[in-house]
Amino acid sequence: MAQIDDVELTERLFLKGYPFGKYSPRPNDPASMAVTPLRKPLPACTVALVTTAGLSLPDQRPFDATIRMGDTSFREIPATISPQLLEMHQRSWAFDHTGVLRDRNLAFPLDRLREMVERGAIGAIAPHHYSFMGSVAGPRKLIHETAPEVARRLVADAVDVVLLTPV
């Protein structure tokens, strides 16, 4: 089980002092409180993955670990790829990278979704999935620009359900 005390001292001190409460949902901000009921049974739903594992394709620009408040950009990953092709560029060494390097499905379970489609557990896999690099200390741009852009693209692909994974 992961706890904040697991991470290295410098990162832990940062996390302990970080104002997470600042980003708690606020009643006067409907965008932070929204709930969308599932509109149809899961076997009829189109499902997309969004991860903050910092995964990108070899021909995409890697995430930039030198941006001080965090790289808020995203990479679009087509559903047709083999997950093991994905590279991981991560600012954070607060976690063990070896698991994801052995099996990208640990954070980006595209192969598991393919099996679920075959079994009829979900309806379809969305044509595009999205990867962010999670170490974003200053998330303003994430909240107001890049995450809404990903949401617009997911809507354009008629996605019903999104599974999100941290690392």
Added chain:
Amino acid sequence: MCNQSVGLIQRVIEYAGMSTVSISLLREITEKIRPPRALFVPYPLGYPLGEPNNAALQTRIMQSAFALLTRTDAPVLESFHP
């Protein structure tokens, strides 16, 4: 930080009209960000779906997460029991 980013992105996607569920590796951060639905898993950072090359476990975690999608009593934060 990853757990915060996931929750913030998740809220934006839910607001855009999709049903979302996330994996949480750090319960105390997810409790502050309060995304609509999250499944806390008892694994180390970097291991959101349990173990590499363990398709059965990865599938069970995903099924447990998807089972939360019908919930509308947000914020939902359940625990996965291996």
